[in-house]
Amino acid sequence: DAKTTQPNSMESNEEEPVHLPCNHSTISGTDYIHWYRQLPSQGPEYVIHGLTSNVNNRMASLAIAEDRKSSTLILHRATLRDAAVYYCILRDQGGSEKLVFGKGMKLTVNP
Amino acid sequence: GAVVSQHPSWVICKSGTSVKIECRSLDFQATTMFWYRQFPKQSLMLMATSNEGSKATYEQGVEKDKFLINHASLTLSTLTVTSAHPEDSSFYICVGAGGNRVYGYTFGSGTRLTVV
Numbered sequence: 434d435a436k437t438t439q440p441n442s443m444e445s446n447e448e449e450p451v452h453l454p455c456n457h458s459t460i461s462g463t464d465y466i467h468w469y470r471q472l473p474s475q476g477p478e479y480v481i482h483g484l485t486s487n488v489n490n491r492m493a494s495l496a497i498a499e500d501r502k503s504s505t506l507i508l509h510r511a512t513l514r515d516a517a518v519y520y521c522i523l524r525d526q527g528g529s530e531k532l533v534f535g536k537g538m539k540l541t542v543n544p
Numbered sequence: 545g546a547v548v549s550q551h552p553s554w555v556i557c558k559s560g561t562s563v564k565i566e567c568r569s570l571d572f573q574a575t576t577m578f579w580y581r582q583f584p585k586q587s588l589m590l591m592a593t594s595n596e597g598s599k600a601t602y603e604q605g606v607e608k609d610k611f612l613i614n615h616a617s618l619t620l621s622t623l624t625v626t627s628a629h630p631e632d633s634s635f636y637i638c639v640g641a642g643g644n645r646v647y648g649y650t651f652g653s654g655t656r657l658t659v660v
Contacts, residue, residue, distance in 0.1 A: 469651075476550070476637045476651035477588070520587075530641060531578055532649060534588040 436460070437521045439538040445511045446543050453506040453538060455521030460501050465524045468495065468506050470517040471537070477520065480506065516542045546572040548640045550652030557628055557659055565623045565655045567638035572650070573618035574640030579611075582635040582654075594621055618642070628659040 438456045445451035457466065465484050469477040481488055481495045483504070488495040494507040508515055518537040524530075547570040557563050567577060576595050580588040592608075594600035594615035602608045610632075612624040621640075625632055638652040 467649075474635075474654070474656065476639075476654040478651065479649065530576065531590055531593055532639070533590070534580075536587050 548652040554656040576641040577621035578639040
């Protein structure tokens with residue numbers, strides 16, 4: 434079962450920042466937090482991942498709570514191409530390697 | 545970067561026929577390939593996990609004789625849907641894992657299967 438919870442959907446406006454929350458209250462010490470997104474009729478694509486520290490890459494930033502029970506994916510300037518279903522997933526490096534997808538969160542970006 | 549090339553991107557077949565989906569890992573060796581399927585407006589559901597050179601491990605409720613997985617090499621894994629029926633119509637996605645296991649998940653672009 435998925436070990437994360439996300440809102441079903443969010444809306445944002447183009448060119449504005451958007452914060453996508455994820456709760457993972459049962460996270461273990463060896464779980465990495467991964468974010469993927471899926472555009473319609475495409476396979477998911479990697480967005481970002483982290484363990485404890487906040488992470489930045491060209492696509493987004495990942496802010497991880499100090500207790501690691503929640504995290505936030507930050508898109509600094511949403512574009513229409515960011516409209517997708519976003520999945521927050523925990524990946525246990527020490528155990529099973531499979532990715533368990535929850536329902537994800539649909540992000541709508543308004544022009 | 546690492547790429548998983550998945551073919552075909554879409555296929556329509558008649559009920560009762562078999563369909564093969566191929567996933568090739570480019571620029572990396574996929575020691576493990578995960579196969580997912582996704583029904584409309586639903587999330588991805590793991591069907592099976594295959595490791596190169598060994599039999600696939602199927603998730604509960606997935607018929608191994610219907611969904612044949614072959615992972616004969618580090619760069620090629622195939623999923624064959626045998627005796628397809630309309631209820632098998634779905635979006636099938638392969639995911640290659642190898643090398644850096646923390647980051648090293650590479651998704652195929654998916655195959656839209658429609659059984660008529």
